[in-house]
Amino acid sequence: MxxxxxxxxxxxxxxxxxxxxxxxxxxxxxxxxxxxxxxxxxxxxxxxxxxxxxxNMELEVKKLINIKQQLFKWHEAIIMQLFDEMDQINNELEREELIKISEHNNMYQLLRARYLLLHNNSHEAFKIIKKIQKIENKLTPYDTNLLKHVLGIYYMLNEDYIAAIQTLKAIQNEFYNNPEYYYQLAVAYHTLQSPVLAYYYAEKSHHFFEYTNNYPKVIDAEMLMIIQVKDDDDDEEIINRFKNLIKSCDLCNAPDRKARVLHNLAFEYFRRKKYDQASWYYKESMLLKKSESPAYLLSLEGYILSAFHGDLIPNKKLIHHAENGLTIAKNNNQLLYIHLFKLLLYLLKSKEKEYYQYLSSKALPMFVKSGYTFWIQRSKKELYNYYYKKKLTDEALEMAQFLINP
CATH class of the missing domain: 1.10.260.40 (lambda repressor-like DNA-binding domains)
Known part of the structure; x- marks a missing residue:
């Protein structure tokens, strides 16, 4: 054979x-x-x-047979996010000529697409996805569902969360025993402001990650579960859960995850108007991030807002921070953060009229176009309060309608 x-x-x-x-x-x-x-x-x-x-025919046969085992090992490394191991296996498979005649070549191509997505190369990944879609009727049941998973991740990376949900929910567990996709579903529902479903799928993924001893992903799922809880009666418990996660990050030597936990803990303090603690944790988060990354700019925006509302730092210094953030955003063509830091500068310079004009005419339309649900909701609430305060009844009613029926 x-x-x-x-x-x-x-x-x-x-x-x-x-x-x-x-x-x-x-x-x-x-x-x-x-x-x-x-x-x-x-x-x-x-x-x-x-x-x-x-x-050497005996050696060549062994190599061909071992491809399947190597692919499942690669898939596991990708799920576990063991970057050194997944890079090594990727390099080995790229050198393996027999992959072209292997009955598992489609699986290889799909895992190659997923590997590229993990490295934010969605353009090359989608080329592979399109080729595989053309022969979808010839795929094995496992590969058919792997295709759905990879396509769902592609939609997530491109912020098409509705398409991601539709695609991921079509996965058939009886053919594809990889409940990891529950986590991507949870993230999608969280982004679309559906906390009950986000919590439900995050908890399901949490069980899977615990069962497979995937402790870094356990942290991710646990954090996602915590941030769905908005009951302030459990204030101390939620804060303690975040702090326990920070300890877990240290034990796992996971600074990237620690940065995310610190940011979310800061947001919890900010939401409760505990601006001193919020600014401290935002700053700690920033120290673990690359200074030109979107994640850094997100924490910087939170830090500036916390310090402003808590009157913790002189305005002149905050303006300097905001101008630096705007410069970084412009240099990296990060449109979301260009809008956020322009708004911050209007706020810090007490230009109320310009702030709300920019928010309604520039920032909010961009948030809507890009599907930034959190920023849409925040902007609409701000505009409603502003219109109500200024007795602009028609505008306030229109914005209230948007809040009721987003």
């Missing part, structure tokens, strides 16, 4: 005809039947053909 495929592969690689390969060994017809697995053949013939091709 394997021998024929391997012989055909190397014969075509070396640009030999069946006649050239079989000369003084066997007939062209016999070569053709061997390659198509349509006949039995003597070991001696395979040995002679292998010698002519310059290959």
């Amino acid at each position: 394997y021998e024929g495929k391997i012989i055909k592969f190397y014969r075509e690689k070396y640009k030999l005809t069946q006649e050239q390969l079989g000369k003084d060994i066997c007939s062209v017809t016999h070569i053709s039947k061997i390659e198509c697995a349509q006949t039995t053949y003597a070991t001696d013939i395979i040995t002679l053909l292998s010698k002519r091709l310059g290959i």
Whole structure:
């Protein structure tokens, strides 16, 4: 079975005809039947053909058989986010020529797409996805559902959360035993401001990550569960859960995750108007992030707002921070943060009219176009309060309608 495929592969690689390969060994017809697995053949013939091709058939068969095991090992490394291991396996598979004739080539291509998505290369990943979609009716049940998972992740990366949910919920667990996708569903529902469903799927993913000893992802799922809880009666419990997660990050040596936990803890303090603690945790989060990353700018915006509302730092210094944030956002063409830091500068310079004009005419339309649910809701609430305060009844009623029926 394997021998024929391997012989055909190397014969075509070396640009030999069946006649050239079989000369003084066997007939062209016999070569053709061997390659198509349509006949039995003597070991001696395979040995002679292998010698002519310059290959060790026993070794080549082992390599072809091991591809499946290697792919599942790669998939596990991707799920566990073991970057060194997944990079090593990726490099090994890229050098493995026999992958082209393996019955698991489609799985390889899909995992390659997922690997690219993990490295934020959605353009190249989508090229692979489109090719696989063209032969979807020929995929195994496992690969069909792996395609849905990879496509769902692609939609997540491109912030099309509704499409992501529709795609991920179509996965059939009986053919694809990888409940990791529950986590992506939870993130999508969280982004769309659906806390009950976000909590439900985060909890399901939490069980899976615990069962597989994937402790960094346990932290991610636990954090997602915590931030769905908005009951201020549990204030101390929620804060303690965040602090326990910070300890877990230290134990797992996970500074990136620690930065996210610190940011979310800061937001919890900010939401409760405890601006001193909020600003401190935002600053701690920033120290663990690259200064030009979107994650850094998000924490910087929170830090400036906390310090402003808590009257913790002179306005002149806050304006300087906001101007730095705007410069970074412009240099990296990060439109969301360009709007956020422009708004901050209007706020810090007490330009109320300009602030709300910019919010309604520039920032909010961009938030809506890009589907930034959190910023949409925050902006609408701010505009409603402003219109109500200014006795702009029609505008206030219109914004109230948007808040009731977003």
